[in-house]
Amino acid sequence: MSLHVLAVDDSRTMRDMVRLALTSAGIEAHLAEDGVHGLEVLDEMTPPDAIITDINMPRLDGFGFIDAVRAREEFRSIPILVLTTESAEDMKNRARNAGATGWIVKPFDPAKLVKALKMVTG
Amino acid sequence: MSDPMAEIRASFFVECEELLESLQDGLQTIFDGAGDSETVNVVFRAVHSIKGGAGAFGLDALVAFAHRFETALDDMRAGRLAPEPSVLKLFFSCGDVLADLVRESREGLPHDGARSAPVLTDLDVLLGNIPTPEEDPIDFEVTTLSLDLGDGLLDDAPVATPAWTIDFKPRAILYANGNEPQFLFRTLRDLGDLTVSADDTELPDLHHLDPEHAYLGWRIKLEAFVEAAGIREVFDFVEGLCDLTIAQPLAPVPEDGFEDLPDLARLQRVEPVSTPLMVPMPDPASIPAPPPQTPAPRATVRVDLDRIDRLVNLVGEIVINQAMLSQSVAAAGFPPNSPVRTGLEEFQQLTRDIQESVMMIRAQPVKSLFQRMSRIVREASATVGKDVRLRTEGENTEVDKTVIERLADPLTHMIRNAVDHGIEAGDTREVSAKPREGTITLTALHRSGRVVIEIGDDGAGINRAKVLKKAIERGLVPPDAQLGETEIDNLLFLPGFSTADEISNLSGRGVGMDVVRSSIQALGGRITIQSEPGKGTTFSISLPLTLAVLDGMVVSVADETLVVPLNGILETLALTQRDLRVFGPATHVIDIRETIVPLIDLGAELGYREPLEDYTGTVVLLIGQEDGLNAAMVVDSIEDQRQVVIKGLQDNFGRVPGVAAATILGDGQIALILDPVDLITHANGRTRPFAARALPPSQTSPTS
Numbered sequence: 028m029s030l031h032v033l034a035v036d037d038s039r040t041m042r043d044m045v046r047l048a049l050t051s052a053g054i055e056a057h058l059a060e061d062g063v064h065g066l067e068v069l070d071e072m073t074p075p076d077a078i079i080t081d082i083n084m085p086r087l088d089g090f091g092f093i094d095a096v097r098a099r100e101e102f103r104s105i106p107i108l109v110l111t112t113e114s115a116e117d118m119k120n121r122a123r124n125a126g127a128t129g130w131i132v133k134p135f136d137p138a139k140l141v142k143a144l145k146m147v148t149g
Numbered sequence: 150m151s152d153p154m155a156e157i158r159a160s161f162f163v164e165c166e167e168l169l170e171s172l173q174d175g176l177q178t179i180f181d182g183a184g185d186s187e188t189v190n191v192v193f194r195a196v197h198s199i200k201g202g203a204g205a206f207g208l209d210a211l212v213a214f215a216h217r218f219e220t221a222l223d224d225m226r227a228g229r230l231a232p233e234p235s236v237l238k239l240f241f242s243c244g245d246v247l248a249d250l251v252r253e254s255r256e257g258l259p260h261d262g263a264r265s266a267p268v269l270t271d272l273d274v275l276l277g278n279i280p281t282p283e284e285d286p287i288d289f290e291v292t293t294l295s296l297d298l299g300d301g302l303l304d305d306a307p308v309a310t311p312a313w314t315i316d317f318k319p320r321a322i323l324y325a326n327g328n329e330p331q332f333l334f335r336t337l338r339d340l341g342d343l344t345v346s347a348d349d350t351e352l353p354d355l356h357h358l359d360p361e362h363a364y365l366g367w368r369i370k371l372e373a374f375v376e377a378a379g380i381r382e383v384f385d386f387v388e389g390l391c392d393l394t395i396a397q398p399l400a401p402v403p404e405d406g407f408e409d410l411p412d413l414a415r416l417q418r419v420e421p422v423s424t425p426l427m428v429p430m431p432d433p434a435s436i437p438a439p440p441p442q443t444p445a446p447r448a449t450v451r452v453d454l455d456r457i458d459r460l461v462n463l464v465g466e467i468v469i470n471q472a473m474l475s476q477s478v479a480a481a482g483f484p485p486n487s488p489v490r491t492g493l494e495e496f497q498q499l500t501r502d503i504q505e506s507v508m509m510i511r512a513q514p515v516k517s518l519f520q521r522m523s524r525i526v527r528e529a530s531a532t533v534g535k536d537v538r539l540r541t542e543g544e545n546t547e548v549d550k551t552v553i554e555r556l557a558d559p560l561t562h563m564i565r566n567a568v569d570h571g572i573e574a575g576d577t578r579e580v581s582a583k584p585r586e587g588t589i590t591l592t593a594l595h596r597s598g599r600v601v602i603e604i605g606d607d608g609a610g611i612n613r614a615k616v617l618k619k620a621i622e623r624g625l626v627p628p629d630a631q632l633g634e635t636e637i638d639n640l641l642f643l644p645g646f647s648t649a650d651e652i653s654n655l656s657g658r659g660v661g662m663d664v665v666r667s668s669i670q671a672l673g674g675r676i677t678i679q680s681e682p683g684k685g686t687t688f689s690i691s692l693p694l695t696l697a698v699l700d701g702m703v704v705s706v707a708d709e710t711l712v713v714p715l716n717g718i719l720e721t722l723a724l725t726q727r728d729l730r731v732f733g734p735a736t737h738v739i740d741i742r743e744t745i746v747p748l749i750d751l752g753a754e755l756g757y758r759e760p761l762e763d764y765t766g767t768v769v770l771l772i773g774q775e776d777g778l779n780a781a782m783v784v785d786s787i788e789d790q791r792q793v794v795i796k797g798l799q800d801n802f803g804r805v806p807g808v809a810a811a812t813i814l815g816d817g818q819i820a821l822i823l824d825p826v827d828l829i830t831h832a833n834g835r836t837r838p839f840a841a842r843a844l845p846p847s848q849t850s851p852t853s
Contacts, residue, residue, distance in 0.1 A: 037194065037198065038164065038198040038201055038202060039160060039164045040157060040160060040161035040164050040198075040201075040202040040205070041198070041201055041202065041205070043156075043157040043160060044157055044205055047153050047154070047157065083190075083193070083194050083197050083198075084194070085187075085190070085191065085194065097325075103325075103327075104324070104327050104329075105327055106327040106328070106329075107326075107327055112197065112200060112201050112204065120389075123326060123389075123390070126325065126326050126327070127326060127327075128326050128327035128328050128386060129328075129385070129386030130386070133201050133204055133205065134201070134204035134205035134206075134207075135205075143386075146332055146333070146335075146336045146383075147327065147328065147329070147332060147386070148332070149329060149331065149332040149335060
């Protein structure tokens with residue numbers, strides 16, 4: 028059974044690239060444009076195997092989005108990877124404090140993204 | 150389309166345009182004092198997203214610059230940098246450089262560092278940065294997980310592989326963040342042979358078991374040719390969330406030394422511990438979700454322009470075809486309420502709706518054009534050392550994309566003129582009790598089926614005495630010419646006027662305005678000037694909404710069928726003896742509601758026939774334009790009023806005075822589409838327009 032992954036990013040280019048990376052690895056990609064939209068999409072789909080999220084987004088940023096996801100019982104253990112240009116240590120820590128499982132630094136290597144996804148989803 | 154990456158790259162540049170637009174918008178809003186923290190966020194994200202995408206495509210120059218810009222914006226976002234005018238002006242310049250870099254990246258051009266260098270220096274000064282060795286390259290390096298190990302390495306190994314010992318004891322937060330030890334082990338297994346033993350010594354009995362506490366630890370033995378860093382990388386996500394020791398392999402361990410520890414099957418059984426724990430994380434800088442003031446963008450589709458052009462052409466064919474049908478139906482003599490006639494009327498309505506919808510596809514707000522102009526103002530005012538701001542109005546007015554593209558050059562020209570010649574120097578302005586800062590206002594609006602773009606400045610206005618003097622010196626008008634104000638203003642459009650080198654010293658205008666006018670005319674548009682000494686000058690450009698279809702009146706003159714654009718016709722009337730006046734030996738004018746309007750005999754003007762002896766009873770079209778100049782154009786008869794598809798003549802015949810384009814009528818006949826105002830300007834012979842009488846015959850037409 029193929030993996031289902033929700034990717035949240037406000038940049039269309041980045042969404043396109045994530046989708047390309049995921050679909051070429053046989054992973055089904057669901058996309059959302061910001062944190063609020065991400066929560067909406069999450070409500071409408073069967074729970075994904077993992078979530079990838081950007082940090083800087085309008086309406087609800089990545090930290091807020093992770094908070095909101097983790098606050099819900101059914102998503103407490105869902106792996107969340109943060110996709111960010113911020114490779115700085117404090118960014119990683121903030122993301123982790125918010126409940127992120129791991130992070131991928133942009134620009135991402137598609138193989139690395141898929142590998143990281145496979146690792147956190149088993 | 151075949152290469153998905155090329156497609157994404159193309160869409161990245163489209164996205165960049167949008168981001169640059171919202172960047173400009175945001176900066177302008179902050180500059181106008183109407184920005185809030187979300188505006189700063191929008192600006193930051195725009196630059197941030199450009200950086201992110203640019204990184205993905207390896208556009209290093211773009212990434213490096215965007216990163217510096219973003220750092221400065223982050224300071225503003227964090228409140229370390231106040232949005233002062235000087236700061237914002239620098240940010241505007243950064244936006245300009247960023248736009249250049251985007252364009253250069255898209256076109257594969259090298260970046261001219263000379264332009265961005267001063268901006269970067271200013272940024273450094275602003276941020277109080279001592280340029281340190283850049284961390285940027287490290288920030289954006291693609292750090293691939295080196296999880297693969299060459300198989301060959303293992304094959305070549307002559308002896309047993311070294312064995313690593315890893316002690317791994319998760320803390321509760323590891324589970325809370327969605328990590329799963331089992332998956333880590335699985336990844337480790339890809340590196341080499343793995344033996345995992347659980348340490349369950351801390352595991353309490355079932356009654357005391359807290360499912361949200363982490364009790365288990367593992368000792369892992371990994372037999373693999375791998376660096377410590379390679380192993381550490383597997384634990385990258387959980388570092389800090391567990392106790393981890395990775396012991397160097399001392400020697401290859403031939404045998405499993407941990408048989409006394411539980412096996413993997415046991416390990417699986419103890420799994421429930423991995424039930425994650427929700428740790429309430431106080432987020433110090435917790436950002437509350439802002440009210441959804443930015444409405445989600447409407448869903449859009451990106452379409453190749455060629456496809457739309459093809460659609461536009463096809464719709465043009467439908468319009469022609471429909472006209473053909475109407476003509477045939479009329480010829481066949483069906484009664485008015487017959488099903489054929491009714492059906493045809495519905496068909497006509499549908500055709501018109503389709504055509505309008507198709508035109509809407511190509512319509513775009515003039516916003517992007519106006520934003521480009523704000524940059525021109527910034528650059529031009531910096532060059533001449535004046536303080537000028539641009540105000541825009543009606544930037545959401547939509548016009549055909551082609552029209553917008555072809556407006557850029559004329560507008561640039563006029564804006565530069567306004568900054569250079571229209572707006573006075575700051576000191577002069579102060580003397581005239583004006584604010585030091587000059588204002589250029591760019592307005593777009595729809596007016597009676599056309600779009601009107603106005604470029605106004607609050608400068609000194611046209612110095613008509615100087616303009617006239619110059620024109621006389623240049624021999625463009627005779628020394629004794631008596632010209633009205635509008636006529637003097639229009640001298641600026643004469644080719645001879647603009648080519649003068651010393652003209653730029655003149656306080657009036659004129660550099661290249663002949664070129665501006667011909668580009669506007671090529672778009673089927675017209676340009677007029679209004680100027681008031683001391684108050685400023687406004688140029689109005691009136692343009693058709695689309696370059697494809699127009700509403701026209703089909704007229705016949707000397708057995709020729711011609712089309713006159715409907716928007717130029719104020720009214721039509723049949724002349725009576727009472728309307729006609731004779732003016733001079735061979736010129737007629739008409740008196741319509743006590744306004745004297747020159748009479749133009751179209752058949753004579755176009756050379757189809759001699760002027761008529763008597764104009765009583767003929768049909769005239771009253772032609773008007775923005776500045777109110779009117780003429781009455783005599784035609785033999787009015788045939789029809791309908792939409793015609795514009796077929797350009799310029800590619801084949803160049804510009805023909807008085808003729809705008811051609812069209813194909815329903816019966817396959819080709820008809821010329823006239824440009825009535827141009828025709829009036831060029832009118833000569835025995836029905837010379839009244840307005841031109843001020844000039845002697847050799848100077849009748851300013852552009853001839």
